[in-house]
Amino acid sequence: MEWVTNLIGIGIAGTAAVLVAATPNQVSVEPVPDGITPVTQIQPTAPKRHRINVTVTAPEDIKVKQGDRVKVGETLSDRTAQRKTLEARRNQLQIAINQMSLPLPPMQEPPTPSFSEEEAAIAKARNDLALVEREIESAPPLRFKMDYLNIIHDQDKIQKRQQLQEKRIKTQIAIQSAIARLNAAKTRYEQQIYQHSLKMMTYQTSLQRQQYQLASLVKQSQEVEKELEELSIVRSPYAGRVRRVKILSQTDRVITAEITLDLRDGG
16 A cells, blocks of 8 residues: 555656646646746736826916827827917017018218319419410510609500409419319318218118127027927827826926826727
8 A cells, every 4th residue: 555655646746846738629738847936927918007297388288188088199288379479489580580681771982083173173264374474474565664654655555454464363363263162172072981981880880780680580589499399299109098187286387287098998
């Protein structure tokens, strides 16, 4: 009887040292080394819930509410009001940039000075004076040394000499007047040059101001574009039902919320 008992013990030990894999049609037995505990592999299960934190500036920026069904990629939050404000600001800045990019009207150079008219008048007056001087030099001399005798006997010559003297005075006055007109014309031109230099300084200042304002507008536009890029739309990574929308914190301008998705109801 002792050998029968040993045989039964060996059979029980062998049964404990095997791993049994059952299928509907067959059972396969694989040996397991002594001293090693068999490990059962558990397949991972899909998450039942998923929480998503979103940051918005207004409650209406959260696009879902409790009980809503969502699909993969569906929008959960979008800062609509802030986005519209930034887009309007971007459009305003672009209009201002376009206007500021228009070139300033070019500065007109002062006209080239021409004093030919005044110089011609001076030349004519001097020529007239030279003619008068020659007439005076070629006038016939008076016959007497005593003036009263000349007045009595050379009245015509005396009158002629007086006329020539008057003519010489007139031509001298004409020369002085022509010179004065030339000087006045030169003074006017100098004033034009001075005024043009003032306008040029103003033009350069306006040009620098335009370039500065344009650079400032471009910088503001770039900042708005950056803000728009940072306003990312939060989309659902899973399909399911919105289990809860919970406000975590709220300040004057920022609201932080937690959206919980029930993934078991995503079919």
